Amino acid sequence: MSEQPRDSSAPALFTWEFATDPYPAYAWLREHAPVHRTTLPSGVDAWLVTRYADARKALADPRLSKNPQRHSAAAHAKGKVGIPGERRAELMTHLLNIDPPDHTRLRRLVSKAFTPRRVAAFAPRVQVLTDRLIDTFEERGEADLIHEFAFPLPIYAICDLLGVPREDQDDFRDWAGTMIRHGGGPRGGVARAVKRIRAYLAELIHRKRLELAERRDGRAEEGEGQGERPAAGERSGEGDGEDLISGLIRASDHGEHLTENEAAAMAFILLFAGFETTVNLIGNGVYALLRHPEQRALLQRAVEEGDEGLLAAGVEELLRYDGPVEIATWRFATEPVTLAGQRIAEGEPVLVVLAAADRDPERFGAPDVLDLTRRDNQHLGYGHGIHYCLGAPLARLEAQTAIGTLLRRLPGLRLGADPEDLRWRGGLIMRGLRTLPVTWNSAAE
Structure with a gap:
């Protein structure tokens, strides 16, 4: 690892106290060590990039690869970089772990769903799912909004999008629950x-x-001798009613060169990334509103008056203020890179x-203030560059629907x-509450 002077006044990172409120420590790093070398809880050494301008530059820098094989110490970090178990389950070939041209090809295929x-x-x-979940606890007058609302909503939504049958979706909910509960702890369960x-x-x-092959064979028999051809949407996998997995299979069958492992890895990462970010966005967002009663009252009036513009702007501010992704996923220098005067050697990990x-006060006025009316809000909550979150439009829809409802x-x-008394889940990438107990006056009261 490249050398950097150690500062004894640097704040402690990755403690439980830090997880509760990391922002004072990040403020210190922005001012004193904007590109900071640290040892992660896993034992891996990495560089933390904390200023907005440097972060935006790093997120779009092609010299910073997403491929874990670029890690110079891969043999020593096996099982410590990436999602636990994905290597053994042959799920490494997904959008978070690859570079162009494979990234370009796979992203083009999946982008049709978003x-x-x-x-x-x-x-x-999404509205039906939201109302159905609230129906289950509305009369009770109390709930844990994480486990009873913010968690199941995106799970069921992404399962519908992928094409997981309704009778199997509770299994996915259980598996995803294990991943959330143990994301920062024991890796075996994950x-x-x-x-x-x-x-x-x-x-x-x-x-x-x-099933797709049987349907094609059936159509071929019905149209034999009549020159019948599938509709354009069916050929391309863009049919409005087609689930994402079927679309990926159809694209593969039409020469897009998608392997079965790639299809499984793609479905997996959409599930993994598509649910936990939204769980945290809803949970963190509601928590921030409840801690800022004036902002909550402002949004409450807007919702009652049907002002969707303020609801959309409010979700963007919640993303900036205390977003669901604390640190972008791993990057590795493919050659020596200099950021904010620090030389990062080839193979070293970079975490934005x-x-x-x-x-960053250099980019946002009063950055520690929650302001739902903030206009200039080009936050990095969903990344930047070619790895900008593909599912961001769906996550925004779910958050606006959930919070507004x-x-x-x-x-x-x-x-x-x-x-x-609230506790935040320990972990490197995501930021979210373990529980969010809430109360309200039920109709029975």
Whole structure:
């Protein structure tokens, strides 16, 4: 690892106290060591990038590879870089771990599921799921918004998008729960959950491939001698009613060179990245609103008056203020790189701290203030460059629907615990609460 002078006044990182409120430590790093060498809890040495300008530059720098094989100490860090279990389950070939040209090819295939039209068409389903979940606890007057609302909503939504049958979705909910509960702790439980998901996805892909083949054979027999051809949407995998896994299979069958492992890895990372970020966005967002009653009242009025513009702007500010992804996923220098005067040697890991960059006073006025009316808000909550989060439009839709519906249906929503008693999940990448107890005046009261 490249040398950097150690500063004894540097704040402690990755403690439980740090997890509760990392922002003072990030402020110190931005001012005194904006590109900071540290040893992570896993024992891996890495560079932390904390200023907005440097972060934006690093996120788009092609010399910083996403491929873990670029790590100079890969033999010593086996199992410590990336998602536990993904290597053994042959799920490494996904968008978070590859560079162009493979990244370009796979992203092009999956992007068809996240077009504005497809996301807009999914909005009624998200609303149905949101209302159904609130129905289960509305009369009770209290709930844990993480486990009863913020967690199941994106799980069921992403399962619908992928094409997981409804009767199997509770299994996915259990596996995903294991990944969230143990994401910052024992890796064995996560690895077992990853293995189960991989086995299920392999079987589901096989089953859907057979179903698609049977439908093609049936159409061929019906159209024999009549020159019948599939509709354009069916040929391209862009049909409005087609689930994402079927679309990936169809694209592969039409010469897009998608291997079965790539298809399974793609479905896996969409599940993994697509649910936990939204869990945290909803949980962190509601928590921030409840801690800032004036901002919550402002948004409450907007929701009651049907002001969707302020709701959308509010979600963007919640993403900036205390977003769901604290640190962007791993990058590795493919050659010597200099950032903020620090020389990063080839093979060294670089971690861009989105949470620190989004509170940089050089970029945002009053960055530690939650302001739902903030106009100039080009935050990095979903990244930047070619690895900008593909599912961001869906996550925004889910967050706007969830938060807006909660405020509309439970207008007396309030914290059900002392903020000092709440605990944040330990982990490197994600930032989210373990629980979020809330209360309100039920209809029975």
